[in-house]
Every structure is written in C-alpha cells, then in structure tokens.
Amino acid sequence: MTGMKNRFVLTYVLLVIAQMLLCNYFHFTPYIMLTILPIMVFCIPTRVSVFWTLIIAFVTGLAVDYFAEGIIGLNAAALLPVAILRRTLIEAIFGPEPFEQEENITVKKYGLAKVSLAIFIITAIFLLIYNIADCAGTRPFIFILAKVCLSLLASYILSLLAINLLSYDDRR
Amino acid sequence: MPKERSVVSRIFSIAIFILLEVASLVMLSNNNRFQRLWFARISHGVMAKTWGTSQSIHGYFSLRKQNDELALENNRLQSLVRSYQLAAHESDPMFRPEMADNGFRYIPATIIKSSSNSQHNYLILDKGSDDGVVQNCGIITPDGVIGIVDAVSKHYCYAISFMNTEVNISARIDSSGAVGPLAWDGISTSGAVLKEIPLQYKYNPGDTVYTSGYSAIFPPDIPIGIAGDARVINGATNEIKVKLFQDHSALKYVTIIQNTRAAEIAEIESRNEQ
Numbered sequence: 001m002t003g004m005k006n007r008f009v010l011t012y013v014l015l016v017i018a019q020m021l022l023c024n025y026f027h028f029t030p031y032i033m034l035t036i037l038p039i040m041v042f043c044i045p046t047r048v049s050v051f052w053t054l055i056i057a058f059v060t061g062l063a064v065d066y067f068a069e070g071i072i073g074l075n076a077a078a079l080l081p082v083a084i085l086r087r088t089l090i091e092a093i094f095g096p097e098p099f100e101q102e103e104n105i106t107v108k109k110y111g112l113a114k115v116s117l118a119i120f121i122i123t124a125i126f127l128l129i130y131n132i133a134d135c136a137g138t139r140p141f142i143f144i145l146a147k148v149c150l151s152l153l154a155s156y157i158l159s160l161l162a163i164n165l166l167s168y169d170d171r172r
Numbered sequence: 173m174p175k176e177r178s179v180v181s182r183i184f185s186i187a188i189f190i191l192l193e194v195a196s197l198v199m200l201s202n203n204n205r206f207q208r209l210w211f212a213r214i215s216h217g218v219m220a221k222t223w224g225t226s227q228s229i230h231g232y233f234s235l236r237k238q239n240d241e242l243a244l245e246n247n248r249l250q251s252l253v254r255s256y257q258l259a260a261h262e263s264d265p266m267f268r269p270e271m272a273d274n275g276f277r278y279i280p281a282t283i284i285k286s287s288s289n290s291q292h293n294y295l296i297l298d299k300g301s302d303d304g305v306v307q308n309c310g311i312i313t314p315d316g317v318i319g320i321v322d323a324v325s326k327h328y329c330y331a332i333s334f335m336n337t338e339v340n341i342s343a344r345i346d347s348s349g350a351v352g353p354l355a356w357d358g359i360s361t362s363g364a365v366l367k368e369i370p371l372q373y374k375y376n377p378g379d380t381v382y383t384s385g386y387s388a389i390f391p392p393d394i395p396i397g398i399a400g401d402a403r404v405i406n407g408a409t410n411e412i413k414v415k416l417f418q419d420h421s422a423l424k425y426v427t428i429i430q431n432t433r434a435a436e437i438a439e440i441e442s443r444n445e446q
Contacts, residue, residue, distance in 0.1 A: 050185040058192045062199075071207075073200030077193060084189040133200060136210035 008045065011165050015040055016060055022158075023068035033151045037064065037075060038082045038126040039119055039159035042089075043166035047102040050087060057083035071134065078130035082122050093118050106167040107160070119159045120152065127151050240282070243425040247280040250314070250427070275433040276391050279303055281311075281426050286333065288421055291358060293333040295319050299428055300327040310389040310429040316396045316418035317341055318426050320389055329428070335361065335420050343396055344384040345412070348373040351384045354396065354414065361421040364397060369410040375399055381414050388434045 015036060022034045041057045048056070061076030090098055094110055097103070107115045127148045135144055201211045281303075285296040299305050301324050309321040311331055319331040320339065332339055335356045343354035343366055350373035357363040366381060379399045385392025400413035431437070 050181075051188055054185065054188050054192055058196070061196070071200065072203040073196040073198070077196035077200055080189055080193045080196065084185065133207065136204075136206040137213065138206060138210075 008166065012040060012044075015162055015165065016063060019064055020068040023064060031147050031150050032154050033127070033130075033147070034158055035123065035126065035130075035151070035155050036158050036162040037061065037079055038122040039162050040166065041079055041082050042086055042118065042122050043104065043163055044086075045102070045104060046090070046098045050084065053083045053086060054080060074130060074133055077133055078126045081129060082126050085122070085125065089118060089121060093121075104167045105163070107163065115160075115163065116156070119156055119163070123152055123155050123159060124148065127155075239425060243280050243282070246314070246425075247278060247427055251278060275431055277304065277430040277432055279305060279309075279428040279430065281305075281329075281428050283423055283426060284328070286423070288333075288335060288361060291337045293335040294322075295331040295333050295426075297321075297329050297331060297426065297428065298327070300325050300329055302326050304430060305329045305428055306430060306434075308389055308434065309431075311426050312390065312394055312429055313418055313423070313426050316416055317383060317390060317394060318418065318420070318423065321428065333420065334364075341390060342384040342386040343381050343414075344392075345369070345373070345375045345399055346380045346382060348375045348379075350375065351386060352409075354381065357413070362397075362416045362419045364414040364416055366399070366412040366414050367405075367409070369402075369412055371404065371408065371410060373410075375402075375412070377401060388431050388437045390429065391431075 019036055019040075022036075026034055037060060040060065041053065044053050044056060057079040058076050061074075061079040062072070064075045065072045087099070090105065093114055094105060098105060103109070105115060105118065128144075131144045131147050131151075197211070201208045279299055281297040281299040283295050284298050287293045295311070295318070297305075297311070305321060305324050307321055307324060309329075311318040311321065317334055319333040319336075320341075321329045321331045323330040334341070337356060337358055340353035340355045342351060344351045345366070350369045352366050352368040354364050354366045357365050369375070377400055381396045381399055383390040383392055383394040383396060395417060397414040397416040400415055402410045402412040405411050
C-alpha cells in the first residue's frame with residue numbers, strides 16, 4: 001500500500017514537472033494551451049478526502065504558477081473548482097463504486113467513453129476559468145471560446161496518457 | 173454512510189474551497205495589473221448593481237409615504253387652482269366677493285378598503301367625523317367622480333361607490349349643456365350611461381361630460397368622461413354611453429368634498445316642498 005502511495009506521489013510530482021515544462025516550452029499558438037493538471041487532480045485516489053484534494057490542488061496550482069507561468073494564483077484558482085467538483089463528477093459519471101471500493105478511475109475498468117467524458121468535463125471547467133481569468137476582459141469571448149475548444153482537444157490526448165500513468169492500481 | 177458525506181463535512185469542504193479560491197484570486201489580483209483592473213471593474217459593477225437594487229427596494233417600500241405626500245401636494249395644488257379660477261372671475265363686472273367662496277371644502281383621503289366585483293360596490297376611507305367628513309359628502313379624483321359618503325365614524329367613512337347601480341349623479345354634456353343622471357353601466361370599471369337627455373339636444377361623440385353642479389354633493393365642471401354612442405329610449409330621450417376618465421379598478425388616493433352649505437340648501441328645499 002505504501003509502495004503504491006509512494007509511486008503515485010512520485011508520478012504526480014513528475015507530472016507536475018512535466019506540466020511546468022509544457023507551460024514553459026510548448027507555445028505553438030496563442031489558441032492552444034496544453035494542460036494535464038485537471039486530470040491529475042481528478043486521479044487523486046478516491047480515499048483522499050475533499051479537504052486534502054483541495055489542498056493538493058491548491059499547492060499544485062501554485063507550484064506551476066510559481067515555477068512556470070509567472071501569473072501567481074491563476075492555475076490554483078482554476079484548479080480548485082475541479083477539486084471541489086471531483087467527487088460529484090465521479091459519482092455522476094462512474095457511479096458510487098469508485099468511492100465505495102476506494103478504487104481509481106481507469107480506462108480499462110470504466111471504458112474509454114466514460115473516462116473521455118470525465119476528461120472533457122473537468123478539463124473544460126479548468127480551461128474556461130483559466131482563460132477567462134487570464135484574459136481579464138482584454139480579449140473577446142469568441143477568442144476565449146476558441147482557445148478553450150482547441151486546448152480541450154489538444155489536452156485530451158495528454159490527459160489520457162496522464163490518467164494511464166496515475167492509475168497504477170490497474171497495473172498491479 | 174461515509175463520514176465525508178455528512179453535512180458538516182460538506183460545509184467544511186465548501187468553506188475551505190471558498191477560502192483557498194479567495195486566496196488564489198487575491199494572489200492573482202495582487203501580482204498582475206490586468207487582473208487587478210479586471211477584478212476592480214467586476215467589483216465596481218457588482219457594487220453598483222447591489223446599490224441600485226437596494227435603492228430600488230428602498231424606493232419601493234417608501235412609495236406609500238411618497239404617495240401620501242403627493243396626495244397632500246395634489247390637494248394643495250387643486251385648492252390653489254380653484255382659488256385662481258375664482259380670482260379670475262373678479263375681472264367679471266358681475267363678480268361679488270362672496271362668490272369667491274364656492275362653499276366646498278376638500279379633504280384628501282386614502283381608500284383603505286373597497287369592493288369592485290358586485291353590483292353594489294362600496295369604499296371605506298381613512299377620514300371620519302374628526303376630519304370634518306359628514307354624510308353625503310362627494311368623493312372625487314382629478315379624473316372624475318368616485319362615490320358618495322353614506323356613513324361616518326370617528327376616523328373612517330363608508331361610501332357608496334359610483335360603481336353601484338343605485339347611484340346617480342347629475343352630469344352635463346359640454347357642447348350642448350344637456351343635463352341628465354349619470355349612472356354606472358354595471359359592466360366595466362370605466363363605463364357609465366348618461367340617461368334622459370332630451371332628443372332636441374345635439375351632441376357629438378367625443379364631447380366631454382362634466383358634473384352639472386345641480387346637486388348639493390358635487391361642484392360643477394369636474395370632468396367625468398367622454399361621450400360615446402347613443403340610443404333612443406321610448407322615442408323620447410337619448411341614453412348616451414360614457415367612457416369614464418377614471419378607471420375605478422386602480423384607485424388609492426381620493427378627495428372628499430364637503431358642501432358647507434348643504435344643510436342650508438336642504439332646508440330651503442324642504443321648506444318649499446312643504
């Protein structure tokens with residue numbers, strides 16, 4: 001159990017670093033931002049309480065803000081709603097089972113369709129808040145919408161990869 | 173049930189979320205100029221909206237007071253207009269000083285209860301004998317005749333509404349001067365019928381109908397409504413439809429008219445009847 005926990009923590013930290021690299025070096029166009037932060041928060045083990053999920057999300061967001069993008073508070077502000085809605089979303093999409101049996105969300109167990117739906121919803125929430133706060137009323141809403149849609153599609157592939165790495169239970 | 177699902181746990185989680193979210197937004201605002209300006213604009217917008225709403229609510233609840241003040245002001249201005257009208261008569265060579273007093277006293281009042289859905293409607297006003305109201309006082313608004321006081325207590329009076337099939341008031345058509353009893357049509361809150369107009373009196377639809385002043389209750393020349401279509405009754409008189417200026421379904425503030433010479437008129441009337 002401790003080994004699995006350590007492995008999750010290590011993977012999580014490595015993915016945070018990967019996100020920092022993505023933020024710093026992968027700027028192809030202003031219309032696309034790549035993010036795996038929402039799915040990382042989503043994949044925090046279900047036995048972790050909402051309180052600790054919020055704390056982890058806050059610290060993760062601040063770390064990325066501080067070390068990568070320079071807009072302190074932006075990722076944290078966008079990630080916290082994902083953390084608070086995580087349980088509701090999991091129960092709505094996957095049912096009460098993940099919490100009752102304290103098991104992680106995996107593509108293998110729940111299928112690509114349900115996992116994709118979850119990725120789309122939580123990433124859309126994150127991107128919408130992030131981009132609205134980032135643009136701060138200086139860009140038209142159509143630009144924000146276009147950026148959210150394109151980023152959503154681009155981040156989806158990375159999120160699938162991240163969910164596979166974080167859901168280690170499946171690979172025991 | 174898992175402990176996390178308890179209500180206290182949920183409230184705690186939401187409180188932590190709000191705390192952390194506010195902390196994030198404060199950091200975002202403090203460290204970035206664009207975001208600071210954006211938040212300032214949003215907060216100013218919210219404050220303006222909140223103040224506007226609170227002002228609207230405050231304004232709504234102070235409407236009653238404002239209406240009372242307006243009713244008093246209206247009454248004062250009406251008295252002023254009447255005094256100017258009388259003063260204008262002074263240029264008439266036939267004018268005598270005693271004519272300046274037309275014998276009517278005006279008391280502003282508020283309707284505190286009324287009925288409007290029967291054939292015998294009534295009103296209760298917030299003025300009584302303490303305010304100088306007596307039986308058979310008239311009740312008017314700037315747009316017409318409302319009713320007649322029937323009974324008076326110390327602080328209130330009971331009036332028969334014009335929307336009562338038993339009430340007739342003496343009315344005159346402006347163009348022809350023809351006078352007849354005006355009564356509610358019993359159907360609409362703004363409809364009446366002017367009866368017993370002799371056929372020889374010509375009028376045009378659209379003529380204004382006024383109080384005639386031939387009763388001791390209402391002074392002359394209060395505009396009541398607009399004459400409409402007519403029909404001949406028994407081949408002898410016209411019955412003219414009147415569209416009232418005052419919609420009786422939307423009434424709150426009225427003026428009670430007391431004829432200070434009503435007793436004198438009644439006395440001379442009864443003496444001659446004997």
